[in-house]
Amino acid sequence: MDYQRLIDRIDDAIVNRSKTVIVAFLLVTVLFVGGLGSITTESGQEQFIEDLPSFQAVEEIEEDFSPTFTEETTSTTLVQESNNVLAKPALIDMLKTRQRILTTGELRADSVSTPAETVATKLDPSATTPEEHLRAVERATPTEIDAAVREAADEEASFTNRVSDDFNRRTASASAIRGTVTHIAGPGEEPSGGPGGGVDFPPDRVDRINSIAHDEGSNIWVQGTPPDTTGTTTGLVLPAALLLIVIFLAVAYRDPVDIGIGLLAIVMTLVWTFGFIGLVGIPFAVLLIAVPPILIAIGIDFGIHSINRYREERVRGLGITDAMVRTTDQMTVAFAIVAGTSAIGFLSNTASAFPPTRDFGIVAASGIVFTFLIFGVFVPATKITVDRARERYPIPTVSNTPLGSESSPLGQLLSVGVTVSKRGPLVFLVLVAVATGGAGMYATGVDTGFSPDDFQPSEETPAYLQSLPEPIRPPEGFEYVRINNYLDENFQQDDQVLMYIEGPMTEDSALEEIHRAGRSPPPTFRTDRRQAESQSIITQLQSRAERDPEFRALVDRHDVDGDGIPDRNLPQVYDALAEPADSDLSNVLGEERGSAQVIYTVDGEADDEVVTEDAYEVADRFRAEAQPTGSVIIFEEALSLVLDSVIDTLVLTLIGASGFLVFAYWVLEGRPSLALVNIVPIVVTVVALVASMRALGIAFNAINGTILAIAIGIGIDYAVHVVHRFIDEYHERDLYPALQRTVVGTGGALTGSMLTTVFGIGVLVLALNPALGVFGSLISLSVLYAYLSSVFLLPSVIVLWERLATDEGTPLPLVDALIGAVTRRRPSAAGE
Known part of the structure; x- marks a missing residue:
């Protein structure tokens, strides 16, 4: 596939029609601005559970009763x-x-x-x-x-x-x-x-x-009602993220004009993404608060790599046009690989059982594509236009040097991975493999959780947030949460299990069946004289019979076995029970008498899993179709789906990203085995992240269940930049000089990108929603692990790949010395 022809057309647009490109992107931005006014919001945990059968049963109960x-x-x-x-x-x-x-x-x-x-x-x-x-x-x-x-x-x-x-x-x-x-x-x-x-x-x-x-x-x-912290959190997170972004852009670019280009591109990325949300009608839910920091971080990563590489070429003496063509030749391909693998990672979330997670995957993947277009085309076009203007007009240039050089402290630190790859790559990789295997075994013990508490802020907000300006300052505390905590600590927490029964309630055995189902209930069900404590058509019937002798006589006439439960001519009994001025049956018996509701009282202190198992045990006692529901059942079933969703998205991401990388490196270099080189640091990153979750006591839940797919999507970014830069350098240099230039040059940009990402996304710890704060911490941790593995582990993996996949036969000093010692020893032993 002749991909270079497409790259050449992009280069031509950027360097020869840069102003046209800028205008076109600004016009598209205006189009997306039109979607901002259509954004709707959605809060609470209901959005995560609305597809569960037990939740749908609640809706059917509300409709029927x-x-x-x-x-x-x-x-x-x-x-x-x-x-x-x-x-x-x-x-x-x-x-x-x-x-x-x-x-x-x-x-x-x-x-x-x-x-x-x-x-x-x-x-x-x-x-x-x-x-x-x-x-x-x-x-x-x-x-x-x-x-x-x-x-x-x-x-x-x-x-x-x-x-x-x-x-x-x-x-x-x-x-x-x-x-x-x-x-x-x-x-x-x-x-x-x-x-x-x-x-x-x-x-x-x-x-x-x-x-x-x-x-x-x-x-x-x-x-009153639970607090909705979505707007407050967004007002806290985005300004803090932008402030940190500006600081790190200042460090990375050291030029106000380049900082302005980077900020403009970030704003455009957010406008495109939020406009897309409004145009397609996706509600802005709590999980989508994580999208802007992710896109900002990846966008800045693209921007730093693009500007840094351009500066490297300029420092080497190339002119504006030649330097930008050389930059876009490499960076467009790298950005495309990163965007493709990251989009696959995010889209894998569409396999989740939770609608907000599926929306998150679609929005994040779309945002990645927008980021690729803006930072891969618009930013270079804007940069070349500004630099040409600098040649004609007295626009000051504060700094035009790239991040990292071989003599700088950062360059010397980054070179550690290359030094290890020269002296003992195989030994180092064996040690990493053993450590990763141990961490993987430990990581299997990570917990899962799904609770309403995941969606509620803390009782009191941190004191430092009270020093913020009035428009974004959160309240000092949330009275709803304080009262809720008080109730949890001081009151018996009985819960309810609602049993939705579908079947003709006019059959002679209908009431007997409800009565038998509640006899000798499971341990978590509250009992009253060996009968489950409940509210149903039977309890209304018994209450009426106690105070109305005439109705009691009617029941007795239709009670064949003498247990107080009528078992024939039930329509006549229902008609008498529903007479004017008497009980309303609408909350226990369906309007067409084709369904019924039984409300059981259960122990609120019991484990949700046990209550759910007991509820289904009772449901199985009904011959008619019976679906247990209620908050305990709903959240327990949601919890059971969390781990399934995590595993599904992880597998889909690994398969999809690996397949894409194999295809990309086969097309670009004719070496599909390079995909394995890319995957190694990602596997290490994922294992280290899950092990850290267990060590920190963090459980997978409906919000952070996307973290592994995100870790892969973002982490591949770092590995791709290193591998692709190495291949570019390897065409012109030997193995170790190519590695040195790669790690120092690209590693400098990666360092700036990592710091920006870790702190830019890390501002999610300011989120009033505790699960979202943990989510931001986990993303930052995954980025840190991806950076460390790409800079320090990947050089040794590349050396091993070069030894196994090519004919170069690059020496591995320790391995070759060990083989030589064994070889020399064998003839001596044979002579004896």
Whole structure:
């Protein structure tokens, strides 16, 4: 394949029509600017789980078991804390707060459920209004209140779930209780949508409730919806990244004009990528916050290599045109290889089970292509235009020298890898192979995780962030997270498993089947007299039968085996149960009676994996199709997909990148074996990265599950630059002189690129989302490992490749000496 013809056409456009190229790229930039206004955002963990069968079951439950014309609702959590929140003063605080919430129209409160209301009802069973509940407590003596608390604890299972773990029945005391406010959403508001969803309506409900809370004898806290830190994080990360980029560009270029060219190219890359997101309709989610730093880092890597190589040629005495042609001849090919392998690495994420990860792969791969075009064509065209202008006009040139020289401290440090490759490459590679094998065994113990906590900021933001300017300064802390942590530490964490049953519920055996499934449940299920604690059509039926003799007689007539569960003429039973002024069946029985929902209470302290296994055990007891769901099931199933996604993307990346490199080096050099040389440092990098994750206690999750594909995509960048530069030098020089020029020349640019990338992406540690901060740290670590392996390990790999794949027979001193010693010893031994 005559690829040089294409390179020549690119060279011709850059050096002979540079101004036309610049104008064309600026016009395309304007086109992408039009897409910026169409960008939408998406937050929360729901985006990662929406394709799971268990999550889809939640959506089907909401569709089947919500009345057709009901109003959508949102909820707010109230937490009351005191020395004894079940004492009279604290109960009065909560009941007065409840009364004010219900009478404040702007809050659109439909109900306020608290343990204080339960105690008031026990004191006065006839009390039905907030005023009557408050009056019952105000008139009661402490002894009567204590007795009512004990009665509530004995008779109401929900009561003990809403008081803190230190609840003492004997003294009728506890340090905290929690309650729930249900708000009727406004016109056009969407439902909460399951785990991770929820609408913030009314938008100011937390502040309004705080302003009317009565807290003379206690403290009342209000918890709204989880904080969305996407915008705040972006405002923190991008300015910090750009600041560090400018600093490192100043060090790398040491020329203000070249710095300006680099910054303009970065801005164009971001505009193209964000414009692409808006034009194709991909929502900007938390994982996409990592894309700009990645593209900035790779773009600067391209820019530093391009400018540095151009300066090398200029220092050697070539003119502007010849130096740029020589530069683009080599760098365009190297950039194409890097862009191809990196894009493959990112696109492998489209095999992920998580939609945001698939979007990330598409956006990052597109961004890499944009980076290649802008830094491979636009930057050289702009650079040559500026340098020609410098010859005609008095535009100052601060520095025109490349990074790294053989006599510089950096050049001497970089030469260490070449020295090792001369003296003992095979021994060094054996030691690296042993160390990599050991690290690989250790890395197999890395953990996986998927939790809502991955998406929440810390309770308090670091103090140093409070010194930032007001527009990008995050809040000092997040009240939602503080209250959430308090609830986790002080309350029994019961969870729910929702069982979605699809099948005709009018069959005679339908209710018996639900009843049998809940008998002698697994250990993680809460029980009530050997029956699973649940809410279902059966519990509504039993509750009605207890208070309605006529309905109980109807049940008995249709109960063949006498167990209290009707097993014939079920439509007649349902019709009687759903009569006006009686129970609403819409939350337990489908509208067409072709499905049912059973809500089981499970131990919130139990391991999610065990709860999930137990839930599927119960599901298997149904003859009808039964799908367990709920937050525990959803996140456990998501967790099981994390490792699968990591492995899938890793395998696809390795296969795809290796195949691309084999093809590229076969076309370019006729030596496909060079692909193996490229892959060796990447394998070392990936193993070292995963081993570091285990050592640092970092688990794979839905966000950092892309890290291995990214490590390969970015890491190949470094190896490709070294190998391609070596081949270019090897055409004109012997092995070791070619290696020396490669490592010092390209290694200098790699050093600048590495520092820029590590710190540019490392700013993600500022992210308020903890998983995103870890993600940035891992990318920086992978880049550091890729740099070290490319500069210090790759020379020895190249020497071994040259010995095995060519006819040059370059000596390997230690190996040749060992072979010579053995050869000389054998005749002597034979003579004896």
